[in-house]
Amino acid sequence: MNARLTYEELTTVLVEIEAVLNSRPISPLSSDPSDYEALTPGHFITGSALKSLPEREVAANINPVDKWSQLLARTKWTTDHANIAKDAMNLVHEDNVPPQRWQLGRTINAIPGKDTRVRVVDIRTSRGTNRRPIHKVAVLPI
Structure with a gap:
């Protein structure tokens, strides 16, 4: 895809992507089954979980068909995955x-x-x- 974004749109998208990636859980903070906190990359940056920016619409002059075609590649049913274990x-x-x-x-x-x-x-x-x-x-x- 050959999309062209303005500098402001690109910066906004990159900041939002960074916030989402740094807020994503990596693993549980403890092995205690009653603990619902997870370790995130934000813990390494600031010592606690980061909160991402609020979602907002970014208007871009990109053909919606081109955006949609990027989302079509699926590998969900072609690889075998293990069943979920108790306390996961x-x-x-x-x-x-x-x-x-x-x-x-x-x-x-x-x-x-x-x-x-x-x-x-x-x-x-x-x-x-x-x-x-x-x-x-x-x-x-x-």
């Missing part, structure tokens, strides 16, 4: 909420489908217990 730390996807505000939780129960692959999990968060489909959960590596 997860990010729980919530619709209409930016990723920096998704809840952190721990898996308390994994429910397999007919093919023995885990399809649904029960997750304990600081707000209580939720049952989520596996595609709404991101497991943090330990």
